[in-house]
Amino acid sequence: MGDKARILVVDDSIAIVNSLQSILSISGYHVDTAYNGSDALRKIYKNEYDLVICDIEMPGLTGLEFLGRVRQDFDRSLDVILMTGYLEHDYFIEAIRLGASDFIRKPIDTKQMIHSIQELMFRKGNRDDISGFFASLNKAKFCYEISAQNFTRFNISKVFNAHLRQRFKVNFDVINEVLVCVDEMVYNAFIHGTLGLSVEERALGHNDLQAVINAKLDNPAIHARNLHIGLEIDNTDESIVISVEDEGPGFDFTKWLDTVKSFQMLDIKEHGRGLSLLYHLSDSLEFSNEGRKVTIRKSLLHTGKHEA
Amino acid sequence: MNIELTISGNIAAMKIDGILNSENAHVLQEKLSEVMQSEAKVLELDLLDCRNISSTGIGKILLFYKDFISKGGDIEVVRSSNSVYELFTMLKLNQLFTVNLG
Numbered sequence: 335m336g337d338k339a340r341i342l343v344v345d346d347s348i349a350i351v352n353s354l355q356s357i358l359s360i361s362g363y364h365v366d367t368a369y370n371g372s373d374a375l376r377k378i379y380k381n382e383y384d385l386v387i388c389d390i391e392m393p394g395l396t397g398l399e400f401l402g403r404v405r406q407d408f409d410r411s412l413d414v415i416l417m418t419g420y421l422e423h424d425y426f427i428e429a430i431r432l433g434a435s436d437f438i439r440k441p442i443d444t445k446q447m448i449h450s451i452q453e454l455m456f457r458k459g460n461r462d463d464i465s466g467f468f469a470s471l472n473k474a475k476f477c478y479e480i481s482a483q484n485f486t487r488f489n490i491s492k493v494f495n496a497h498l499r500q501r502f503k504v505n506f507d508v509i510n511e512v513l514v515c516v517d518e519m520v521y522n523a524f525i526h527g528t529l530g531l532s533v534e535e536r537a538l539g540h541n542d543l544q545a546v547i548n549a550k551l552d553n554p555a556i557h558a559r560n561l562h563i564g565l566e567i568d569n570t571d572e573s574i575v576i577s578v579e580d581e582g583p584g585f586d587f588t589k590w591l592d593t594v595k596s597f598q599m600l601d602i603k604e605h606g607r608g609l610s611l612l613y614h615l616s617d618s619l620e621f622s623n624e625g626r627k628v629t630i631r632k633s634l635l636h637t638g639k640h641e642a
Numbered sequence: 643m644n645i646e647l648t649i650s651g652n653i654a655a656m657k658i659d660g661i662l663n664s665e666n667a668h669v670l671q672e673k674l675s676e677v678m679q680s681e682a683k684v685l686e687l688d689l690l691d692c693r694n695i696s697s698t699g700i701g702k703i704l705l706f707y708k709d710f711i712s713k714g715g716d717i718e719v720v721r722s723s724n725s726v727y728e729l730f731t732m733l734k735l736n737q738l739f740t741v742n743l744g
Contacts, residue, residue: 372691375659375691376691379693403644403659403660406660407660489665490665491661491663491665506693507693507724507725510661510693510694510725511694511725513661513663513694514661514663514694514695514696517663517664517665517696517698518664518696518697521663521664521696521698525664537705539668539671540668540671540672543668607697607700607701607733608696608697608698610697610733611696611697611700611729614732637725638728
């Protein structure tokens with residue numbers, strides 16, 4: 335790693351934060367600070383850090399809870415070292431399960447802490463070579479095909495989140511909007527296009543809905559259907575193109591699209607909220623193949639609709 | 643996505659963190675059912691750390707809103723992130739209930 339590592343120090347003790355900030359700054363790192371877990375979470379979604387050093391015992395969001403949230407969104411791409419004055423067995427098991435990168439015992443042994451940071455930054459450097467390669471490409475295209483049956487086993491937003499965050503340097507706010515677009519597209523392709531669920535079926539509670547979905551998937555015609563997801567990143571104009579296609583009967587998209595373009599207010603009874611969101615979050619929205627395929631294009635530089 | 647719900651007297655306070663989408667909207671639905679079955683007359687939504695909401699999540703909130711106002715309840719978004727505030731404004735949900743930013 336050519337640049338100095340950026341470290342976020344999180345502790346509810348001002349004295350410990352100040353002390354770590356001094357030690358790490360003298361050691362050549364860029365240091366930012368937070369005094370509770372919620373503030374730290376907000377910071378990691380706004381800024382880019384290489385490493386977080388976080389106390390376990392904090393009021394509000396604890397260090398373990400913070401780690402759990404980080405792993406939900408960043409998988410293993412952001413290292414987190416936990417600090418504790420109490421080396422209790424339960425902490426270790428939970429922290430390892432959640433994916434802590436290392437532990438620091440309080441009172442802090444400076445040498446051991448710097449050694450741990452250097453080790454983690456060396457490993458991160460190897461990972462950065464991979465993301466650096468993807469960031470250097472002019473264009474990257476990915477095509478995925480998955481059966482309807484297998485589709486239900488995965489959290490697709492989480493898969494895309496990890497894919498985009500780990501391989502491409504994309505602004506967090508833009509990623510959040512991309513993830514909402516992906517969610518709208520795959521949800522529509524699965525619920526409407528693949529399964530053909532009625533309004534009444536869609537309004538069912540979670541368990542009843544799952545039972546209906548499982549019953550639909552037992553139908554050989556539906557079971558044989560696949561979902562096709564395309565992802566194209568163009569680094570030359572910093573845009574992303576996402577397409578989702580189902581193998582269902584298609585639908586008359588022109589009426590819906592006209593409604594969404596001309597009427598932005600959605601009332602309680604209104605249908606087509608997903609389409610409206612897609613239209614407003616993307617720079618362009620197109621349907622093809624008789625409504626089976628939806629494609630959006632979105633700038634990676636702007637949130638919301640980019641008015642060209 | 644994480645939801646914390648506390649009900650005290652006629653006030654229900656719900657804090658939603660992360661992205662609310664079709665894969666986790668049922669968790670919100672369960673929490674909203676708890677509010678509906680309680681004595682709460684006001685639902686205070688804290689969406690400061692909610693980074694975005696998909697149409698499925700909005701649908702759950704709107705369905706709840708319809709039933710909640712019919713039993714004399716009200717919703718207020720006490721805090722919201724920029725993206726959620728923009729979304730609620732764009733969909734004109736701020737005409738149904740109060741939506742505060744930040």
